[in-house]
Amino acid sequence: MPPAFLLLPIGVFVMLATALLCGFLRPRLAPDRPNERSLHQAPVPRGGGVALWLIVLPVWIAVLALSGKIGAHFPLLFGAVLLIGVSWCDDHKPLPTSLRLFVQLIAVVMGISLLPADHAVFSKAIPPWLDSALAGFCWLWFINLTNFMDGIDGLSGVQTAYLGLGFTLIAMLAALPLGNAMVLAVGLFAAALGFLWWNWPPARLFLGDVGSIPLGYLLGYLLLLLAAQGHLLIALALPLYYLADSGLTLLRRVVEGKKFWQAHREHFYQKAALAAGHKPVLYAVMAGNAALLLVCLLSLKLGIWILAAAPLLVGLLLWYLRFLSVQANSPSHLYL
Numbered sequence: 001m002p003p004a005f006l007l008l009p010i011g012v013f014v015m016l017a018t019a020l021l022c023g024f025l026r027p028r029l030a031p032d033r034p035n036e037r038s039l040h041q042a043p044v045p046r047g048g049g050v051a052l053w054l055i056v057l058p059v060w061i062a063v064l065a066l067s068g069k070i071g072a073h074f075p076l077l078f079g080a081v082l083l084i085g086v087s088w089c090d091d092h093k094p095l096p097t098s099l100r101l102f103v104q105l106i107a108v109v110m111g112i113s114l115l116p117a118d119h120a121v122f123s124k125a126i127p128p129w130l131d132s133a134l135a136g137f138c139w140l141w142f143i144n145l146t147n148f149m150d151g152i153d154g155l156s157g158v159q160t161a162y163l164g165l166g167f168t169l170i171a172m173l174a175a176l177p178l179g180n181a182m183v184l185a186v187g188l189f190a191a192a193l194g195f196l197w198w199n200w201p202p203a204r205l206f207l208g209d210v211g212s213i214p215l216g217y218l219l220g221y222l223l224l225l226l227a228a229q230g231h232l233l234i235a236l237a238l239p240l241y242y243l244a245d246s247g248l249t250l251l252r253r254v255v256e257g258k259k260f261w262q263a264h265r266e267h268f269y270q271k272a273a274l275a276a277g278h279k280p281v282l283y284a285v286m287a288g289n290a291a292l293l294l295v296c297l298l299s300l301k302l303g304i305w306i307l308a309a310a311p312l313l314v315g316l317l318l319w320y321l322r323f324l325s326v327q328a329n330s331p332s333h334l335y336l
Helices: 004-028 050-067 074-092 097-112 128-148 155-173 179-199 209-228 232-237 240-255 268-276 278-302 304-325
Strands: none
Touching: 004 050, 004 179, 050 074, 050 179, 050 209, 074 097, 074 209, 097 128, 097 209, 128 209, 128 240, 155 179, 155 209, 155 278, 179 209, 209 232, 232 240, 232 278, 232 304, 240 268, 240 278, 240 304, 268 278, 268 304, 278 304
């Protein structure tokens, strides 16, 4: 485990390096042109997420090598690289959904092997194979919901920074033996801040699938680690806004008989952004995330009962996004 005082310089380096690399890559990436499902009005370079991985992965690999843990983490690293490669190809020439899901499944199966063998993600009352299967299914779903929720400027960057910071603070406050994972979390937090310099609305750079799919993979791994360390409820509460917005939208589309797997603009955050602009949505999500993180941190000291506030906070956030969506419906508000 690297000393805690190294987390800050690592984070600063990753943030600055990511921001600089995004600026270098931006004019060299293919533009994402607006279509009927887009929430942007002019072409914006897509695939900027590759900058995150060109900085985060080498830094994390270096830390793992210095701590002698690189071999133990090889399955996760290989899974991440596999997803980066396939997602980069998909950004430039769409691949079949079945192929993308198959590759994601391979990456998840490899990553599951890194979870502590003597810890259950959900419960020791169920067979280990079933616990691993449920964890794998949730991980696969989280990868795709992270991609689904990458629909407005800044949202994925805000959420990645929040989850990276949240994981780090919880691991430190609970004294969990997750030093190398904290380096990854800090790296993702810092890289997200560096990327937000270019992705804050109006965005000058998009993540693309090469950014969002591997982000879902690595963030999902961190959340499963928390659950395997006995903090399942916290692992559910931290990303609860993402889970609720994507889950309720999916359920509504299924009930309405729509092709739920197709791209759309029906998430709570998308409707709110169409009506009120991107920035009000980001500020609302940031406030909701801050409240969720506070509840999770307090639960470590006051007891898990306080996590009952998490669904109430997310319900309030969704209500507010719904409120924003009915206030206006003018494209002129798009980049407020």
